Amino acid sequence: MDTGCKRTMIARSGAVLSFACGLIGLLAGLTGHTWKLGAEGWFEGGLLLALIAVFILADGMFSFRRDLVGPSQRG
Secondary structure, three states: OOHHHHHHHHHHHHHHHHHHHHHHHHHHHHHOOOOOOHHHHHHHHHHHHHHHHHHHHHHHHHHHHHHHOOOOOOO
């Protein structure tokens, strides 16, 4: 497995975890439970994970494109 595919899998896992954090934040807000992070904390954590996942996905895409271009064309 090349570097671009590994980073893509990490980014997809981060996106799933960010969705789970957002869902937990929604449930915390709807039920009114006071959890450790609260509704805003879970949403902000999910947003941060989603942002990191997007950056990792873009980095993986650039790495994959660099692997497709041969070493003679990199210049």
